[in-house]
Amino acid sequence: MSAPAAVLAGLGGHVPPRAVTNEELSRSMDTTDEWIVRRTGIRRRHWSEPGTATSDLAVEAGHRALKSAGPGAPGDIGLVVLATATPDHQVPSTAPDVAARLGLGTVAALDVGAGCSGFVYALATASAALVAGHAERVLVIGAETFRPYLNPADRGTAVIFGDGAGAVVLRRGTADEPGAIGGVDLGSDGTLNDLVAIPGNGSRSRSTDRAPHPDDRYLRMNGKEVFAHAVRRMAQSSKAALDRAGWDVGQVDHVVGHQANLRILHALARQLGVDRARVVSHLEEVGNTSAASIPLALADAAARGRLRPGDRLLLTSFGAGLTWGSATLTWPGIALP
Ligand code: COA
Numbered sequence: 001m002s003a004p005a006a007v008l009a010g011l012g013g014h015v016p017p018r019a020v021t022n023e024e025l026s027r028s029m030d031t032t033d034e035w036i037v038r039r040t041g042i043r044r045r046h047w048s049e050p051g052t053a054t055s056d057l058a059v060e061a062g063h064r065a066l067k068s069a070g071p072g073a074p075g076d077i078g079l080v081v082l083a084t085a086t087p088d089h090q091v092p093s094t095a096p097d098v099a100a101r102l103g104l105g106t107v108a109a110l111d112v113g114a115g116c117s118g119f120v121y122a123l124a125t126a127s128a129a130l131v132a133g134h135a136e137r138v139l140v141i142g143a144e145t146f147r148p149y150l151n152p153a154d155r156g157t158a159v160i161f162g163d164g165a166g167a168v169v170l171r172r173g174t175a176d177e178p179g180a181i182g183g184v185d186l187g188s189d190g191t192l193n194d195l196v197a198i199p200g201n202g203s204r205s206r207s208t209d210r211a212p213h214p215d216d217r218y219l220r221m222n223g224k225e226v227f228a229h230a231v232r233r234m235a236q237s238s239k240a241a242l243d244r245a246g247w248d249v250g251q252v253d254h255v256v257g258h259q260a261n262l263r264i265l266h267a268l269a270r271q272l273g274v275d276r277a278r279v280v281s282h283l284e285e286v287g288n289t290s291a292a293s294i295p296l297a298l299a300d301a302a303a304r305g306r307l308r309p310g311d312r313l314l315l316t317s318f319g320a321g322l323t324w325g326s327a328t329l330t331w332p333g334i335a336l337p
Pocket of ligand 1: 030031032035036039040115116155156157159160196222223224226227230260261264288318319320
């Protein structure tokens, strides 16, 4: 009999309605549509209106994923894992509120913080819980509200990040089923934790009497350094996940990498020896949505009919921490709401 595994059973995405074009940004900061498209591939991103928080986006995406998983899904959910770098509050975590607002009752619920790698970390956490028998179904959500953390004076971050949420339902199944999560690889390098950071948000900045600098509430990123690490780590991690799955890179139909920069995705494809046509890209429309980027890219590709049952997918991500993670899966037949 085939080994137990987590199997993809539902999928949904949500972005806030307000689309902000490159042209709109160029009216308030020293940038151009031409620069942003050429250097990143991003054409627009969606930003939440004031008053909207990460849980609001997570609930929308979670609702769609539950609907996609079918009528029995909400009753069977035993765990909600929410990947986010922008939780509603420092305390409490955001997942219990999301679970309650989705009508899931008193299920187990936790946040996972792994920057832009959060969704793959959450997927691995959920898979382990399913395989161990802690739940029959798990709702995994990646959701972010980055707009309030973007420094309008920093054109290296303000043009890149967007808000959104993506969610999947995983159920307990077997490794030979379509939709089964296969090889997983996770890693981190905390010696480089200053390359992407919001320095003024935690116990480190509160541990001194010194008032934090006003700019410390904003996201900071050393874009050039992060770019190089992202390509190298996602390529290494992808190969490790493929090895664990027993797949050759030539068998991969779609590479769904973290949607940070189209040049990163193309460099990754080059390092893996994969044709660019097999790279899934959704960042033109939503920018870098951090932990939401992979499920949003999946929801977009599925809605456009690009993913066919039986296709082999490689998910790979990279983010603050530094963190990285990859996972393989075969695409199941998924009904999108
Ligand atoms: N518009 C116009 N010019 C800009 C700009 C913008 N939005 N942002 C930066 N520039 C300028 C810089 O000031 C610099 O000018 P200079 O040469 O006169 O100093 C020039 O463009 C090149 O800057 P650089 O930072 O080298 O640009 P880049 O090509 O590396 O692109 C990023 C910047 C942020 C798009 C890119 O580094 C990136 O995508 N990094 C990875 C991000 C990522 O993966 N994040 C995920 C983990 S959170």
